[in-house]
Amino acid sequence: PHFEGGQMPLTRRVPKRGFTNIFRVEHQPVALDDLGRLPKGSEVTEETLTAAGLIRRGKGPAKLLANGDVAGAVTVRGVKMSAGARDKIVAAGGRVEE
Helix, strand or coil: CCCCCCCHHHHHHCCCCCCCCCCCCCEEEEEEEHHHCCCHHHHHEEEHHHHHCCCCCCCCCCEEECCCCCCCCCEEEEEEHHHHHHHHHCCCCCEEEC
């Protein structure tokens, strides 16, 4: 299957560049604006984000991004977030618990 009658085999002609990390974790992005779908003062976890339809189950963990502003004070528990999102949540009177 590898021999092609004397010409350079396809597997040697195709460029081989880069690196694919098999341990990479793809996060599902969630903007701070989207947290407005949750009740005010609620707790933000993977389960509540799934129940609100902001992330899909089995597609990877969620990550809060600092797009927009937080509608009210929320408690974030067990969700990864950017530094800007953490600052905006704390500035709005919310709490971040790891």
